[in-house]
Amino acid sequence: xxxxxxxxxxxxxxxxxxxxxxxxxxxxxxxxxxxxxxxxxxxxxxxxxxxxxxxxxxxxxxxxxxxxxxxxxxxxxxxxxxxxxxxxxxxxxxxxxxxxxxxxxxxxxxxxxxxxxxxxxxxxxxxxxxxxxxxxxxxxxxxxxxxxxxxxxxxxxxxxxxxxxxxxxxxxxxxxxxxxxxxxxxxxxxxxxxxxxxxxxxxxxxxxxxxxxxxxxxxxxxxxxxxxxxxxxxxxxxxxxxxxxxxxxxxxxxxxxxxxxxxxxxxxxxxxxxxxxxxxxxxxxxxxxxxxxxxxxxxxxxx
Numbered sequence: 001x002x003x004x005x006x007x008x009x010x011x012x013x014x015x016x017x018x019x020x021x022x023x024x025x026x027x028x029x030x031x032x033x034x035x036x037x038x039x040x041x042x043x044x045x046x047x048x049x050x051x052x053x054x055x056x057x058x059x060x061x062x063x064x065x066x067x068x069x070x071x072x073x074x075x076x077x078x079x080x081x082x083x084x085x086x087x088x089x090x091x092x093x094x095x096x097x098x099x100x101x102x103x104x105x106x107x108x109x110x111x112x113x114x115x116x117x118x119x120x121x122x123x124x125x126x127x128x129x130x131x132x133x134x135x136x137x138x139x140x141x142x143x144x145x146x147x148x149x150x151x152x153x154x155x156x157x158x159x160x161x162x163x164x165x166x167x168x169x170x171x172x173x174x175x176x177x178x179x180x181x182x183x184x185x186x187x188x189x190x191x192x193x194x195x196x197x198x199x200x201x202x203x204x205x206x207x208x209x210x211x212x213x214x215x216x217x218x219x220x221x222x223x224x225x226x227x228x229x230x231x232x233x234x235x236x237x238x239x240x241x242x243x244x245x246x247x248x249x250x251x252x253x254x255x256x257x258x259x260x261x262x263x264x265x266x267x268x269x270x271x272x273x274x275x276x277x278x279x280x281x282x283x284x285x286x287x288x289x290x291x292x293x294x295x296x297x298x299x300x301x302x303x
Contacts, residue, residue, distance in 0.1 A: 033187060
């Protein structure tokens, strides 16, 4: 759908300072139907790349190639995009309803459809009760919800979201993540920027990770998780008498007669048999699966 080809962007703070690269040779592809998490520490270059995608700034080198399915010219292409910036601006003296109606008019959505979309999405994100209030009275979480609705009124094929979960409480985060999954199931491609790895791991099928303006990882999240699954098994055992634990296990944690032990898979059955023969109980058995955040940390980035 969109290909980023060798994107670099150089900045200079002032005439006297030395120029620096915020992005260096960044290349990857957003495929149709994907829900892609865009990860990186603050200052990694995520927002700069999104600004280049939206043509707010130009790259120093490289180019962005849009699939012909999106359109044959920029006006047609951008009419099919929905973009929520990290720090959106809202007209403070308009009501929520007036703001959303205005955004729908800018996108050339028929008035009847605007009302229909506002009604549907304001109910989905639990903001219907506040649409008659001035935007200046909204909390940050309410503004995030209002901003998301404004990107959805024209039914975009591709969503570009920069930190869309920022400022939301846990319930709000869950509600919006569910909406992203719903939209993606309906065929909407989503490019979701965040510095919170757990959110990306929960809902995205692919990840693009930036470190200091360079691609650190790009690809399937589940493949990355499987690659880093450790060979050892973790078992939680309840053993009333475990005074002489076998040498082939490593006790990780003990609380009273409950043990968490590490064991090689080849010794699993032996440990289970010994546990049961000693009137013990197997509470859980799992492979050690590090989180996406742990994996990214290990391969070179702190988020």
